Amino acid sequence: MNLSERDKLYNWHPYTQHKTAADFPAIVKGEGALLWDENGKEYVDAIASWWVNPYGHSNKVIADAIYEQLTTLEHVLFGGFTHDKAVLLAEKLMTILPKNQKKLFYSDNGSTAVEVALKCALQYNYNKGIKKTKIIAFEDAFHGDTFGAMASSGISFFTKAFKGSLLEVIRIPVPTKGNEEKSLQALQNLVVTNEYAAFIFEPLVQGAAGMVMYSYEVLDKMISICNQNNVFTIADEVMTGFGKTGKTFATDYLVNKPDMMCLSKALTGGTIPMAITTFTQEVFDGFYDDDTNKALFHGHTFTANPTGCAAALASINLLQTYAMQYNIAQINKLHLAFEAKIKSHPKVKTTRVLGVIFALEIKTESQESYYGTMRNKLYNFFVENGVILRPVGNIVYILPPYVITNTQLEKVYTTVEKALEIV
Missing domain, CATH: 3.90.1150.10 (Aspartate Aminotransferase, domain 1)
Structure with a gap:
């Protein structure tokens, strides 16, 4: 055979x-x-x-970086330890991310990057004694296959078998040309209820929906509306990140920046599974407390895997050439x-x-x-x-x-x- x-x-x-x-x-x-x-x-x-x-x-540049790392330190647990490549990658990313992004959380694929962002949005409010348990997302969105990511996705045949087992997510129209005002009004109507923890979106391009595109101007307005109503914004840049839209990130087109960003796919140049969720200082501070129970209790065995970090560093350097x-x-x-x-x-x-x-x-x-x-x-x-x-x-x-x-x-x-x- x-x-x-x-x-x-x-x-x-x-x-x-x-x-x-x-x-x-x-x-x-x-x-x-x-x-x-x-x-x-x-x-x-x-x-x-x-x-x-x-x-x-x-790619030889990435392969050489991986080989060198594998013969130095292939992996070490990130719970209670750190290592040079995780520090170097964080420092590198801070030079290319929007300036409001201050903290990074490592995971292993796009779905888990989204999962981390959603959990943070919900727990941030829980830590402060605020009841916000709902999420806003676009129709026809796709954010991944784990449960929070599925809930945020709007392509029904991917998720309909799990209806009733998912987070409560309300969908609004995609602000494609001609639908901008309808989408903006739908968002405005939701955020004023004070029930929503976050608005998650694929910035400028909905990949799995068929590369559906909308303008950065309308997304800027949507983020502004969320900012005015204390609703976190989550940019799922798993597909759009690292040059796909012509800029390093799709959010680079925006004046108003998201509170959280989800990165994966091209992060390591297609070599080693890795993902990162990035946060503003405000989000991080919602977990920074003398009370241990307010920490983010989320992790993966291969969090910040040194070999993946080395691949990501090499990939970003290539992108910048x-x-x-x-x-x-x-x-x-x-x-x-x-x-x-x-x-x-x-x-x-x-x-x-x-x-x-x-x-x-x-x-x-x-x-x-x-x-x-x-x-x-x-x-x-x-x-x-x-x-x-x-x-x-x-x-x-x-x-x-x-x-x-x-x-x-x-x-x-x-x-x-x-x-x-x-x-």
């Missing part, structure tokens, strides 16, 4: 109905924006392996050119671009389900043609590694054009 056949014997894959799923290509090598399977077939990784790998596969910033700008330029070309296609309904993110919506006669027939047909077409793209219903998006070449990106564009002819 080959690897793909052996895989089916024991492995349970995410977001997969195994009864109907075909064999998965078995990837054995990666370099730059390319992957190769066990049969030698080459793929362009046009979504940076779920948005985690902006500096390319098998002139070459990587040039690449980000170049991808944006090529995306805009492709958008100008493709938006008038008779099968294209809408297009949108922000930073290295491109998305187009295909015209359909009826609403296409998330994992529906069109999506599966498109996905299979892309894989067969050596391009890794994961459409969301009838929305095709491109979010490539920053190291993708012009030729490789042109192949992606050409393959998307060809795909429009089969739907």
